[in-house]
Amino acid sequence: GENVEQHPSTLSVQEGDSAVIKCTYSDSASNYFPWYKQELGKRPQLIIDIRSNVGEKKDQRIAVTLNKTAKHFSLHITETQPEDSAVYFCAASPANTGFQKLVFGTGTRLLVSP
Amino acid sequence: DSGVTQTPKHLITATGQRVTLRCSPRSGDLSVYWYQQSLDQGLQFLIHYYNGEERAKGNILERFSAQQFPDLHSELNLSSLELGDSALYFCASSPGPKRDGELFFGEGSRLTVL
Numbered sequence: 001g002e003n004v005e006q007h008p009s010t011l012s013v014q015e016g017d018s019a020v021i022k023c024t025y026s027d028s029a030s031n032y033f034p035w036y037k038q039e040l041g042k043r044p045q046l047i048i049d050i051r052s053n054v055g056e057k058k059d060q061r062i063a064v065t066l067n068k069t070a071k072h073f074s075l076h077i078t079e080t081q082p083e084d085s086a087v088y089f090c091a092a093s094p095a096n097t098g099f100q101k102l103v104f105g106t107g108t109r110l111l112v113s114p
Numbered sequence: 115d116s117g118v119t120q121t122p123k124h125l126i127t128a129t130g131q132r133v134t135l136r137c138s139p140r141s142g143d144l145s146v147y148w149y150q151q152s153l154d155q156g157l158q159f160l161i162h163y164y165n166g167e168e169r170a171k172g173n174i175l176e177r178f179s180a181q182q183f184p185d186l187h188s189e190l191n192l193s194s195l196e197l198g199d200s201a202l203y204f205c206a207s208s209p210g211p212k213r214d215g216e217l218f219f220g221e222g223s224r225l226t227v228l
Binding site: 006034036042043044045046049089091101102103104105106107 | 116149155156157158159162170172204216217219220221222
């Protein structure tokens with residue numbers, strides 16, 4: 001089955017710096033790659049997603065890139081702010097499941113210091 | 115507020131006991147997913163229901179079972195509880211039957227097994 005690895009597990013940056021979180025997946029047929037943000041004690045929420053026919057997608061300060069050949073995708077956060085501090089999860093959706101069956105990475109704890 | 119309601123929010127019980135977690139999906143959503151999040155762990159997919167039918171199973175133990183009722187709410191039953199079952203259990207819903215799309219998570223049910 002699909003396996004998603006996520007790095008780093010912890011990332012500390014200064015406010016205003018950029019942060020990059022990387023994920024690799026094993027199933028080359030996976031075709032949907034969302035990123036979820038989970039603030040402390042809160043529920044995960046979708047922040048951005050990308051599909052396999054697109055190489056990059058941006059939404060204000062966040063962007064996701066996808067390299068299907070290498071089977072990896074990354075989350076980029078620019079001009080980080082303290083409110084970006086949270087745990088970020090990448091996920092991959094294996095194809096041919098008929099319905100969504102996301103496999104999540106183990107998460108990256110991002111700490112943005114003022 | 116995601117529109118997904120989970121009860122109870124917190125539950126403390128003893129080993130060997132049985133508990134039921136309840137989830138009401140967003141209005142109109144036909145798909146319900148259950149995830150387990152242990153301390154400092156990612157989101158482990160347990161099971162997916164669509165319009166009352168089981169559609170996919172993940173790493174769900176035989177001691178655990180779930181169902182989705184005609185009114186689309188879902189229940190996750192955990193029996194013969196062990197200390198290791200202590201975790202945050204999330205329910206998520208999506209409109210379905212799209213192959214991919216945003217999952218809307220509830221606030222979770224935190225289970226503590228003593």
